[in-house]
Amino acid sequence: MNESWMDHGKCVGLSPDIFFPSDGTGVEVARRICRQCLVQEACLAYALCHRIRHGVWGGRSERQRRRMLRRAAA
Numbered sequence: 001m002n003e004s005w006m007d008h009g010k011c012v013g014l015s016p017d018i019f020f021p022s023d024g025t026g027v028e029v030a031r032r033i034c035r036q037c038l039v040q041e042a043c044l045a046y047a048l049c050h051r052i053r054h055g056v057w058g059g060r061s062e063r064q065r066r067r068m069l070r071r072a073a074a
Contacts, residue, residue: 005042034059
């Protein structure tokens, strides 16, 4: 998988702590940033493909990605 999209994310230069929050409010902050990102779909696909368990990727929380993977497996 080509990862050059990572250089174009809205998250570049931001603290990783934003995307690895410890509460629901933090998740919303990260999701708000992701909504404005041009590479959101590639980011989500990367997280799903690599089964990344933690953080907000492509505007989706850990829980949302787990649900997506379960549905895809069914």
